[in-house]
Amino acid sequence: MRTWAPCPLDAARAILRGMESSEGVAGAPGVVSEPVRDGGADTCLFGLRILGGRYAFAASLVTEVVRLGPITRLPAAPSFLRGVFTHRGEVVPVLDIASLVGKAPVVTGPSTRTAIVRSGPWHLAIVADAVDGLVDIVNLEPPLADGGGISAFLAAVGRDSLGSIAVIDLPRLIEAARKRSVPA
Amino acid sequence: MNEAPSELLIFRVDCRIYCAAVSDVRRIGPTRSGGEATVACSPLGQPCTRRRGIVVDCGDAGERTLVVDEVLGVRRVPAADLRPVPAFAAACLHAGTVAGFAMLGDEPTVLVDLRALVGGTDT
Numbered sequence: 001m002r003t004w005a006p007c008p009l010d011a012a013r014a015i016l017r018g019m020e021s022s023e024g025v026a027g028a029p030g031v032v033s034e035p036v037r038d039g040g041a042d043t044c045l046f047g048l049r050i051l052g053g054r055y056a057f058a059a060s061l062v063t064e065v066v067r068l069g070p071i072t073r074l075p076a077a078p079s080f081l082r083g084v085f086t087h088r089g090e091v092v093p094v095l096d097i098a099s100l101v102g103k104a105p106v107v108t109g110p111s112t113r114t115a116i117v118r119s120g121p122w123h124l125a126i127v128a129d130a131v132d133g134l135v136d137i138v139n140l141e142p143p144l145a146d147g148g149g150i151s152a153f154l155a156a157v158g159r160d161s162l163g164s165i166a167v168i169d170l171p172r173l174i175e176a177a178r179k180r181s182v183p184a
Numbered sequence: 185m186n187e188a189p190s191e192l193l194i195f196r197v198d199c200r201i202y203c204a205a206v207s208d209v210r211r212i213g214p215t216r217s218g219g220e221a222t223v224a225c226s227p228l229g230q231p232c233t234r235r236r237g238i239v240v241d242c243g244d245a246g247e248r249t250l251v252v253d254e255v256l257g258v259r260r261v262p263a264a265d266l267r268p269v270p271a272f273a274a275a276c277l278h279a280g281t282v283a284g285f286a287m288l289g290d291e292p293t294v295l296v297d298l299r300a301l302v303g304g305t306d307t
Contacts, residue, residue, distance in 0.1 A: 070291045073200070075227035075301075076279040084273060084285065084292055091285050091292050093273040122272040174272070181276035 047132030047165060048115060050098050050106060051150060054163065056135050057170035061117045065131055068094070068114040078181050079105065082127060092116060093124045097168075100177050101149045119171045122178075126170075135160050140167070152176075190263070192286055192295070194256040195238065198229040201293055203286050206258055208298040210239045215251045223302045224251045227281055240298045248302040261286050266295070 045056035064087075071083040071094055080100035084091045094114065099105045106112075106127045114125040137158035143151060143166065153176065155169040191206040215222065215237040224234065228250075237249040267285040269277065280300040285292035 072285070072292050072294060074273065074277060074294065075229075075281055075296075076277060077273070078276055081273060081276045084270065086287070086290070086292055089287075091267045091270055093270045093276075095272070122275075123270065124272045178272070178275045181278065 045135050045137055045165075045167060046115065047135035047160075048126070048128035049130040049132065050128045051101070051103055054132065054165040055097075055150070055168050056132075056137065056165050057117075057168045059134055061119050061170055062115050063118055064116045065113055065133070066116060066125075067110075068108055068112040068125070068127060071108065078177075080177055081181075082108075085125070087116065087125075094127050095124050095174070095177060096127050097150070097173065100173070100180075101153075103149075117170065119174050122174055124174070135165060137165055137167070143167075190260055192259050192261050193238070194259055194288070194293075195236070195252045196254040196256060197226075197231050197252050200229060201256070201288075202228060202296050203259075203261075203288065203293050204238070204296045204298045205283075208240060210241045210247060212255055213237055213239065213249075215249065221246060221248045222251055223248055226250065226301055227279060228252075228296065228301070238298065240302050242299055242303045245303060250298065250302050259288065261288070267292060 044059040046059040046062045047054060047056040049055070066087055069085040069087070071085050073083040074081060077083070080096050082094040082096045082099070082105070084093050086092070096105050106129055108127060112127065113131045114127050115131060116123070116125050137160050140156045140158040143154040143157045150168070153168050153173040154166050156167040158165055158167065192203040193206050193209055194201065194203050213236070215234050222237065224231065231251050231253045233253045234251050236252050236255045238252060238255070239247050239249050242248050265287040267287065269282055269284055281297055282294055283297040284295040286295050
């Protein structure tokens with residue numbers, strides 16, 4: 001089992017600052033598209049629900065929230081790469097965080113919404129059970145030490161008016177997904 | 185994609201539709217049962233009816249036949265309707281079987297590199 005130590009609070013905040021890219025948030029209006037506004041806060045986070053819990057990541061990574069269209073599966077793709085769909089004529093890959101951490105894949109349907117994110121060179125959609133949108137989290141703390149799974153990608157934990165929420169270091173998670181695909 | 189194909193062969197394996205560059209196809213014919221150079225099971229899936237075979241020239245490896253359920257026809261697709269593999273997907277796909285996508289309708293259709301597919305698949 002992977003040993004993992006909690007990061008100090010300052011380190012968690014630094015990670016959050018680093019997670020907010022210079023891309024900013026954008027998104028032209030569309031029928032099913034919901035451009036994400038920039039809250040401007042140091043720790044402006046975007047919330048979604050997966051794995052039976054509430055998670056968030058840097059809102060500045062999110063370019064749009066859209067309804068997930070029909071997914072085209074890709075041959076010989078890892079399970080966490082659910083396939084691709086088209087948005088504004090562009091083919092966008094769909095990442096399933098639940099599958100990545102070894103859990104049951106997110107069940108998608110016609111009403112499923114997805115957050116399109118841009119992290120470094122990668123442009124992809126994150127599929128989730130539900131999308132909460134922007135969340136205001138107070139009292140950010142380092143995550144507890146835990147084993148593998150999603151906890152390996154947590155940067156901090158905090159609370160909002162609905163309860164506890166865990167903050168994912170999304171760029172690190174995406175990079176881990178990419179590296180996991182590289183054949184040995 | 186190094187070269188944008190304009191004529192695509194549309195075919196079906198199980199319930200999924202794929203396309204491939206016509207220039208990669210030597211001929212289409214009935215499948216040969218038990219043929220050594222027949223690829224019956226590939227990353228595209230397991231064909232149900234196995235009615236047709238797409239014969240591909242694999243150079244020194246000779247001809248190999250990809251078994252499919254149905255060949256739906258050939259379509260001339262403008263370059264504007266072809267899409268490359270997105271960077272993240274390309275980084276996660278290492279078999280080289282997905283050359284890109286063709287927008288044949290509302291959904292992207294996987295453009296298969298037939299030589300990479302049958303050349304790297306056990307019979």
